[in-house]
Amino acid sequence: MLGWGLVLFLLAQQSIWKALFSLLFPSAQSPLFERETLLNLTLQHLAITFGAGALVLLVGLPLVVLVTRPAGAAFRPLLENLVAVGQTFPPVAVLVLALPFLGFGSSGAVLALFLYGLLPVVRNGLEGLTSLPSDVLDAAKGMGYARAQMLWAVELPLALPVILAGIRTSLVLILATATVAPLVGGGGLGVPIIAGLAVSNLAYVVQGAAAVALLAVLLDWTLARLEQALTPWR
Amino acid sequence: MRAVSPGSRAQGETRRTILNPHPVALLAAGLGLVALGLPWLELKASRIAAGEAVGVWGWPGSWGLLLLGLWLLLAFVRGPWRGLLLGMALLVWGLLVGQGTAYLLSNQLESARVSAAGGLWLSLLALYVGYFAAYREGRGWAVLSAPLALALLIGLGAFDQLGPVVEWRSWREQFATELWRHLSLSGSAVLLAVGVGVPLGVLVASSPRFGWVLGVMGFLQTIPSLALFGLLLPLLAQVSQTLRLETALALLVVGVFAFRLLWAVSGGLAVLLMLPLGLLALVMAGAWLHSLLGPDPLRIAFQAPLQASGIRGIGAAPAVLALTLYALLPVVLNVYTGLRGVPEAVKDAGRGMGMSPAQLFWRVELPLALPLMLEGIRGAASLTIGITTVAALIGAGGLGFFILRGVEGGAPDMVLLGAIPIIGLALLVDSALRWMGGLLRWRMGI
Numbered sequence: 001m002l003g004w005g006l007v008l009f010l011l012a013q014q015s016i017w018k019a020l021f022s023l024l025f026p027s028a029q030s031p032l033f034e035r036e037t038l039l040n041l042t043l044q045h046l047a048i049t050f051g052a053g054a055l056v057l058l059v060g061l062p063l064v065v066l067v068t069r070p071a072g073a074a075f076r077p078l079l080e081n082l083v084a085v086g087q088t089f090p091p092v093a094v095l096v097l098a099l100p101f102l103g104f105g106s107s108g109a110v111l112a113l114f115l116y117g118l119l120p121v122v123r124n125g126l127e128g129l130t131s132l133p134s135d136v137l138d139a140a141k142g143m144g145y146a147r148a149q150m151l152w153a154v155e156l157p158l159a160l161p162v163i164l165a166g167i168r169t170s171l172v173l174i175l176a177t178a179t180v181a182p183l184v185g186g187g188g189l190g191v192p193i194i195a196g197l198a199v200s201n202l203a204y205v206v207q208g209a210a211a212v213a214l215l216a217v218l219l220d221w222t223l224a225r226l227e228q229a230l231t232p233w234r
Numbered sequence: 235m236r237a238v239s240p241g242s243r244a245q246g247e248t249r250r251t252i253l254n255p256h257p258v259a260l261l262a263a264g265l266g267l268v269a270l271g272l273p274w275l276e277l278k279a280s281r282i283a284a285g286e287a288v289g290v291w292g293w294p295g296s297w298g299l300l301l302l303g304l305w306l307l308l309a310f311v312r313g314p315w316r317g318l319l320l321g322m323a324l325l326v327w328g329l330l331v332g333q334g335t336a337y338l339l340s341n342q343l344e345s346a347r348v349s350a351a352g353g354l355w356l357s358l359l360a361l362y363v364g365y366f367a368a369y370r371e372g373r374g375w376a377v378l379s380a381p382l383a384l385a386l387l388i389g390l391g392a393f394d395q396l397g398p399v400v401e402w403r404s405w406r407e408q409f410a411t412e413l414w415r416h417l418s419l420s421g422s423a424v425l426l427a428v429g430v431g432v433p434l435g436v437l438v439a440s441s442p443r444f445g446w447v448l449g450v451m452g453f454l455q456t457i458p459s460l461a462l463f464g465l466l467l468p469l470l471a472q473v474s475q476t477l478r479l480e481t482a483l484a485l486l487v488v489g490v491f492a493f494r495l496l497w498a499v500s501g502g503l504a505v506l507l508m509l510p511l512g513l514l515a516l517v518m519a520g521a522w523l524h525s526l527l528g529p530d531p532l533r534i535a536f537q538a539p540l541q542a543s544g545i546r547g548i549g550a551a552p553a554v555l556a557l558t559l560y561a562l563l564p565v566v567l568n569v570y571t572g573l574r575g576v577p578e579a580v581k582d583a584g585r586g587m588g589m590s591p592a593q594l595f596w597r598v599e600l601p602l603a604l605p606l607m608l609e610g611i612r613g614a615a616s617l618t619i620g621i622t623t624v625a626a627l628i629g630a631g632g633l634g635f636f637i638l639r640g641v642e643g644g645a646p647d648m649v650l651l652g653a654i655p656i657i658g659l660a661l662l663v664d665s666a667l668r669w670m671g672g673l674l675r676w677r678m679g680i
């Protein structure tokens with residue numbers, strides 16, 4: 001929490017950034033990206049990331065639970081295959097091709113990122129829910145657990161570490177890939193990077209790149225801590 | 235090899251009847267039927283104009299009805315027949331597309347284009363799901379009939395009038411160059427990653443002292459590709475403008491000796507001090523490997539800044555470097571896990587036979603870790619082919635070029651011209667390496 005507060009506070013200090021980049025890139029005409037403050041871009045970036053992340057969780061986890069029940073077992077190989085194939089799609093292309101369906105702006109970006117982030121959650125969810133020790137399951141069955149109870153009280157808690165690891169990978173991947181969102185009119189920290197590349201202003205590129213790298217590392221770290229907090233028995 | 239799941243057991247029980255509504259096939263048929271109700275094609279006055287959507291019932295001919303019938307049959311018919319029906323469905327699907335494009339383009343100006351719309355994509359997904367169902371039941375028929383149908387369709391020119399193919403015809407030469415460039419960018423990155431990553435993995439597995447290497451790679455992996463490109467840009471631009479080629483080479487030679495000396499004092503210090511030189515070596519090797527493999531001429535100019543030798547802040551040099559750094563993690567991690575997974579008893583047996591540590595490594599550990607290493611290379615390769623798309627943003631070219639040009643010009647067909655081959659390449663490389671891994675396991679009797 002402290003880390004996030006500190007980073008957001010730092011990102012809000014436009015004047016410090018301006019001084020820093022004037023120093024680093026003395027030849028640049030405008031050393032700081034002026035169209036939008038870094039803080040706003042960061043918040044946009046986080047909004048896109050968490051929007052797509054929420055979709056991934058809302059769709060991915062129920063799908064995983066469904067195909068690990070006897071009723072949906074026939075669909076399991078198909079789901080595994082489809083998410084793996086989905087990941088080979090270049091994100092830029094998915095973003096652009098979703099345009100006609102979702103229009104210009106952040107919603108297309110969210111959908112494309114959702115497709116991209118699905119794999120780690122589904123893969124880890126399947127791994128977690130299918131590799132449970134059978135003696136534990138038998139014991140639960142013997143104790144008279146109903147199916148729903150088994151899922152909530154035994155299977156999900158046991159699979160939690162693996163599932164959480166998948167969510168972490170997925171969210172970091174989404175945050176990283178969200179950098180290309182400006183190509184389809186979405187916002188975020190990719191805006192200064194792509195604008196900088198277009199007008200070959202390295203200062204813009206470095207600002208966006210440094211901020212997004214910082215954010216990615218911070219998110220990864222936060223989620224790792226969260227994993228530890230949620231699974232204290234590990 | 236087929237895992238026995240509750241689903242496949244239920245399947246075996248219903249095999250007795252002719253009708254066998256397999257759930258996955260039902261899903262495919264459902265998707266296919268929904269798709270038949272949606273617009274398939276989009277007629278546009280030019281490649282960037284807005285289009286007018288048309289469904290399969292919007293053009294004369296009864297192929298649509300036939301496809302509808304095939305979907306219904308496909309859902310309910312049993313086992314191997316499904317594969318045959320799927321091939322037929324694919325054929326009819328292609329003919330339907332060909333007929334539609336030809337009909338829409340008759341009486342139109344030269345500039346008119348026909349693009350794919352939602353229904354066509356959905357029916358493609360339905361065909362894929364259907365293929366998957368058929369493949370798992372009786373792979374022979376599905377494997378035979380689907381490629382045959384596809385080859386027949388291409389031979390008949392069913393897709394010749396479709397937007398992306400038209401784009402391809404007008405960009406033919408550039409397409410070949412960019413495809414080659416894409417392959418050489420990702421190829422040199424993967425080769426370098428294997429060259430650096432395998433020894434690194436062996437090192438990490440040799441002693442727990444080197445565990446931090448995995449941490450560093452994991453950290454690199456979290457940094458977004460575009461950000462890594464962006465951060466490398468100014469750094470490389472500076473170095474390539476000031477450092478002369480012979481100075482760089484001399485530095486590298488000195489660096490090797492300095493590393494040996496420092497290593498004796500402190501391993502960590504040696505790595506830390508020599509890391510920039512390692513990156514320099516990597517970037518030079520990457521840029522030159524790419525020129526050797528790819529369509530861009532190899533340039534080596536002495537008595538001039540590195541810039542003149544093709545190592546610049548933008549272009550292939552930073553692209554290959556960043557791609558290599560990304561590809562390293564899967565390679566190192568799998569080499570490490572592979573070597574770690576060699577059972578202690580097997581190693582003991584080798585030692586008992588009087589093998590020296592080197593013999594033990596080459597004859598026992600390495601062969602046993604090989605399948606997992608190959609798995610890592612597969613992961614690295616398909617990852618790299620995808621990320622190489624972004625390389626076009628920093629002027630390195632590759633198939634991402636078409637995607638970016640398409641985005642800038644608002645021409646979705648051009649985006650597809652870049653995207654479809656990238657997806658195809660990734661899947662192709664993935665399955666080729668998977669097949670090799672399977673062959674290896676089979677040869678080793680695992």
